[in-house]
Amino acid sequence: MKIDELKRVCVVGAGLMGRQIALNAAHHGFAVRLWDANAEQVLAAERWTDEYIAGRIEKGRWTKEEAAAARARLGFAANLGEAASDADLAIEAVVEDLAVKRKVFAILATNSSTFVSSLVADATKRPAQVANLHYFNPAMVMEVVEVVRGPHTSAETATLLVEFAKRVGKRPILMKREIEGFIANRLLRALGREATFLVDEGYATFEEVDLAAEKALGHPLGPFRLMDLTGIDLAFMIRSSIYASSGREEDRPPRCIEERYRAGHYGRKTGRGFYRYE
Ligand SMILES: NC(=O)c1ccc[n+]([C@@H]2O[C@H](COP(=O)([O-])OP(=O)(O)OC[C@H]3O[C@@H](n4cnc5c(N)ncnc54)[C@H](O)[C@@H]3O)[C@@H](O)[C@H]2O)c1
Numbered sequence: 001m002k003i004d005e006l007k008r009v010c011v012v013g014a015g016l017m018g019r020q021i022a023l024n025a026a027h028h029g030f031a032v033r034l035w036d037a038n039a040e041q042v043l044a045a046e047r048w049t050d051e052y053i054a055g056r057i058e059k060g061r062w063t064k065e066e067a068a069a070a071r072a073r074l075g076f077a078a079n080l081g082e083a084a085s086d087a088d089l090a091i092e093a094v095v096e097d098l099a100v101k102r103k104v105f106a107i108l109a110t111n112s113s114t115f116v117s118s119l120v121a122d123a124t125k126r127p128a129q130v131a132n133l134h135y136f137n138p139a140m141v142m143e144v145v146e147v148v149r150g151p152h153t154s155a156e157t158a159t160l161l162v163e164f165a166k167r168v169g170k171r172p173i174l175m176k177r178e179i180e181g182f183i184a185n186r187l188l189r190a191l192g193r194e195a196t197f198l199v200d201e202g203y204a205t206f207e208e209v210d211l212a213a214e215k216a217l218g219h220p221l222g223p224f225r226l227m228d229l230t231g232i233d234l235a236f237m238i239r240s241s242i243y244a245s246s247g248r249e250e251d252r253p254p255r256c257i258e259e260r261y262r263a264g265h266y267g268r269k270t271g272r273g274f275y276r277y278e
Contacts, residue, residue, distance in 0.1 A: 001088060001156070003163035007031055010087035012080070012104050013094035014045035016231065016269065017111055020139035021091055023049055026074035027066075028168040033075045035083035037094070046076050052140070089164060091133060092120075096237050109133035109161060113185055114238050116178040117150045127152035133161050134182055135170075137230050146182045148175045180242075188223070192235075195223040196254035206256065206274050224274040227257070228267035232274075236261035 007030065011022040014036035022034040022045075036042050053071055056062035062070075077083035084090055092104045093111040101110060102123040110117055110132055121127035132148035145165045149158040158174060165172035175182060181189060195209045204212075210222025227235050239253035253261075260266075260273060267273030 001160060003160060003167065006088045006160065006164060008033070008087045008089075010035070010077075010084045010090045012036075012083065012090060012092050012107075013111075014041045014076075015093065015095070017135060017137060017139055018091075018093035019045035019048055020137075021093055021111065021135055022074055023052065023070065024140050025168050027062075027070040029073070030168070031073050031075075033077045033083040033087070035077040035080050042076050042078075049074065089160075096234060096241075098241075108157075111135055113234070114181055114241065116148065116180055118152060118178060121150060121152045128154040129157050131157055131161055132178070132182070133165070136184065143171050144184070145170045145172050146175060146184065147172050148178050148182055150178045188226075192223050192227075193250075196256055199224075200255045228273035228275055228277075231267050231269060232257060232260050233266045 009022075009025045009030045009032045011018050011025075011032060011034045014022070014034050018034060018036065022032045026032045034042070034045060036045065049071070053062070053067045057064055057067050089108055091109045091111060092101060092107045094100055094104055096112060096114065098115055098119060101107070101112065101115065101120050107120055107124055108126075108129050108131075110120055110130075111134060112132065113134065117130050117132045121130040124130055131150060131153040132146065134146040134148065136142035136144060147158060147161045147165060162172045162174050173183065179186075191213070195206075195213070198204045198209055199206050206222075206224040210224050213219045213222035214225075221229065236253055236257050239251070239257065243251040243253060256274075264270060265272045268277050271277050
């Protein structure tokens with residue numbers, strides 16, 4: 001397939017990321033169908049989409065015509081068959097659980113933040129067409145996506161995903177070999193490891209660590225503010241899965257994350273994480 005033949009995109013999983021990945025592609029001219037195993041999430045995604053689009057118009061970022069066209073290209077499917085049947089590209093953005101991801105049979109591109117696509121490719125009949133397409137949150141605005149080519153991924157698939165990323169207004173980074181966590185999250189993890197160590201061992205508060213990252217290093221968001229945005233539940237799941245596979249004590253999820261996860265304080269989406277939100 002050539003990029004000009006790629007017209008229909010199916011996004012599986014309508015949570016925080018899936019709904020943005022879908023709207024971003026629709027905004028850039030692709031016909032998109034979004035589906036989630038939880039019907040409530042499909043409704044929530046539809047409400048979010050309408051609110052987001054209204055906000056874009058209000059702020060003068062999108063014209064009314066542009067918004068209406070993007071909205072018209074985005075469909076919320078009642079079942080997976082309807083979403084995936086004629087898709088040229090299926091992007092999987094379901095929960096970060098490998099067993100669940102392997103069941104999403106139509107996977108071509110996985111938005112997983114950690115799992116390399118080798119871990120899911122053999123669950124399909126076409127491993128050559130499977131790769132990582134990793135967006136960053138908020139996917140509607142973040143410029144970069146990582147395309148990660150596994151040993152099973154064909155050159156054609158990798159090229160197609162790079163072209164697709166460009167078409168939806170992103171700057172793709174094509175990784176030559178796959179490694180868990182990819183580039184940006186590996187960098188972030190190194191920072192996060194130090195940040196949570198300093199807090200867990202009582203050297204500084206999370207607010208102070210954020211202040212240092214933001215004002216001394218010039219990061220737009222400190223590691224704790226960022227975790228509130230991307231989800232403490234996700235941060236905990238990722239660290240737990242790394243710990244489960246390595247068994248190394250230094251990979252054990254940090255206390256300051258685990259406590260908030262157990263208390264259901266997942267960050268912005270629950271109104272409270274490290275910080276509190278109105
Ligand atoms: N949150 C981030 O900042 C971020 C950034 C980049 C990548 N990711 C990755 O994106 C993926 C989704 O993360 P999220 O933050 O959007 O999570 P989320 O919890 O907001 O959404 C996950 C969705 O998957 C749905 N789901 C679960 N099982 C399903 C199935 N079998 N079929 C269809 N839908 C199913 C759930 O109902 C839920 O709506 C994860 O792989 C994560 O690693 C997240």
